[in-house]
Amino acid sequence: MQNRLLAALPPGDFARLSPHLVPFELERGRTLHEPGDRIDHVYFPLVGVISLMALMENGAAIESAMIGPEGAVGLPAAIRQRTAISRAVVQGKGRALRLSATVLHEAWTASPALRDLVDAHGEGLYANVTQSVACNALHSVEERFCRWILSCHDRVEGDTLALTQEYLADILGVQRTTVTAVARSLQDKGAIRYRRGLVDIIDRAVLEAAACECYGVVRRTYDRLLPAAQRQVKSETSAEP
Amino acid sequence: MQNRLLAALPPGDFARLSPHLVPFELERGRTLHEPGDRIDHVYFPLVGVISLMALMENGAAIESAMIGPEGAVGLPAAIRQRTAISRAVVQGKGRALRLSATVLHEAWTASPALRDLVDAHGEGLYANVTQSVACNALHSVEERFCRWILSCHDRVEGDTLALTQEYLADILGVQRTTVTAVARSLQDKGAIRYRRGLVDIIDRAVLEAAACECYGVVRRTYDRLLPAAQRQVKSETSAEP
DNA sequence: CTTTGAGTGTCGAGTCCTCGACAGTCTGCC
DNA sequence: GGCAGACTGTCGAGGACTCGACACTCAAAG
Known part of the structure; x- marks a missing residue:
């Protein structure tokens, strides 16, 4: 499960x-x-x-x-x-x-347990969206890019994400050329590798450093509201080992 | 009530x-x-x-x-x-x-009626915040300024809002100088008058034209989810008379 | 094996907004 | 009346992002 x-x-x-x-x-x-x-x-x-x-x-x-x-x-x-x-x-x-x-x-x-879970999930989702309101207004595309990649990485298997720059531009609400520039910059920093619809996460620590606080805030909110996952496959580097 | x-x-x-x-x-x-x-x-x-x-x-x-x-x-x-x-x-x-x-x-x-209301309110608020996520990413400061002024106008008595440009800059997550420029522009268009911590709404139609769609979307969402208000003091100009 | 289309890299002009600085003005308080 | 502080207006350099355009490359389909 x-x-x-x-x-x-x-x-x-x-x-x-x-x-x-x-x-x-x-x-x-x-x-x-x-x-x-x-x-x-x-x-x-x-x-x-x-x-x-x-x-x-x-x-x-x-x-x-x-x-x-x-x-x-x-x-x-x-x-x-x-x-x-x-x-x-x-x-x-x-x-x-x-x-x-x-x-x-x-x-x-x-x-009752299900009612509690539905409620907690709703609260977490609300907190998540609230954070994004601020994030979209205050944070740079690079910060949001990193936040997004990290969030995505937490939720899938492996270290490769299948997504095009065009798609990512939509998600983030920016121009594709901006995504290209940001992706290039992060690749130069050794954080990711971009190859034709695939993003390899090379160095999470670099991504976490370049992401805005929103990534950690939302993640911790879910951890607070929902019972811990059985096994944390990927952990924030700042967390205990 | x-x-x-x-x-x-x-x-x-x-x-x-x-x-x-x-x-x-x-x-x-x-x-x-x-x-x-x-x-x-x-x-x-x-x-x-x-x-x-x-x-x-x-x-x-x-x-x-x-x-x-x-x-x-x-x-x-x-x-x-x-x-x-x-x-x-x-x-x-x-x-x-x-x-x-x-x-x-x-x-x-x-x-049960209260439970329904709490639920509907939560849904409306969530929809509102969701809209703001997109708004902050996609819409100009002027559009958001107008959206905000209109939303505020709907909820207070009279046509004068007490708020400083500094405060508004915080709310919108932008520089005060940007707010000053936008306020000036809207004043020139005859939409508002700005005087030292007070904003007079002169022409709602102009504001509605300059606001992003988010104002109307959120307003209609609340109207759909919550029973109608007894009396609508101010109405969207596009609505029926 | 070739074609087609999707995906990416790049360029450049232009716009919106930031960020710091400073001057001017109004209001309330002493 | 005058002072202090809050508020607004303005300037300008600079950065981030937009927007359109076009060339290139890779992958899959025929």
Whole structure:
């Protein structure tokens, strides 16, 4: 069990949910829901990243939050029927478990532990988005680039991310040429290697030094609100060994 | 009753809350809570604005959301004991009703209508913050300035806002000199008049034209999620007469 | 093996905003 | 009345990012 929320459920509560959890392949670029869609399914990533994108009237889309194995997409539908606020897009290949919103709602009604988890997840997500408001206003593209790469790295397997500069430019809400310049600069510093749609993380310490505080703040918020993950595959270099 | 949430409560539910609602003067600049504080009181503005500020490690503070008579500060404490995520600062003189978090929690337990309202408010606030993530990344200072002035105007009495350019620069996360330039430009267009800590709204239509879409998006989101206000003092010019 | 298209590198003019500095002006307080 | 402090106006150099353009390279499909 690799999803932090599901792992935190008491065995009995999980057992009742378990038969309804459907394995779901996360395919890069797939849209799970659009703003205004009724949320019929909730996705618990096991590995991989789903981006919640805010859409502007001119068609621009920018990431408001990233959700990986520490959370779930559409979770507020546990509380009551709900329409999506953001577009949810799969960022890269991965695996998730899918659950019908109605089943989830019934489980939520029955399980205090699940109610607590849904609440904690909502608070964490809110804190995350709040941080991004400030981040987008105050921090440079390079800082935000590093924050994003690190957050993504935490949520996937391996040290290679499949993403183009064009895509990253969208996510960050900047021009592609700016991303190119930043990527080049970080490559020169030995932090990453960029090769045609793939980013290799070479040196996390360099990335952490170049990232804004937002990376650590959000990560620690989730650690505070949600039960610890079984095993931390990657750790902040500043943390205890 | 001028608070939209309280006004939406069924009479019986409100009656049970009513004896515990304490009138509270909103004094400009007063801090209601800091991040990490336990939320002991919830504030329902009747008139006036409270800013939720995200704090950075270097001391910078930038607004993540504005709360007025359409909402409440600290409302999630209704669900369970909670620590504040943002700093809550009174933006300008006004009035509110204050409620103990424990009383609110008991009422929340007893009243399905209140639970729905808390949930709807949370969703609206989340949507608001999400919009601001995109806004801060994609929109010019002038657009954001106008959005902010309009949002504020909706939530106070009269057409004059008490705020300095320095304060506004903080809120928006930009330099004061930039605010000065933008204010000057809008004054030249006849949208506002700026005089030493006071902004007169002269022509809302001009402001709405110069504001980014975020103003209308957030406003309509609240209208969709919360029961209509009794009387709309100020309306979007694009709305029906 | 060749073609096509996606992805990247680069250039340069232009704009928006920063950042520090300083002068001027209004308000409230003594 | 006059002083102190808060607030606003202005200047200018510089940096970060935009925006359009184009050439190049790699990978996959035929």
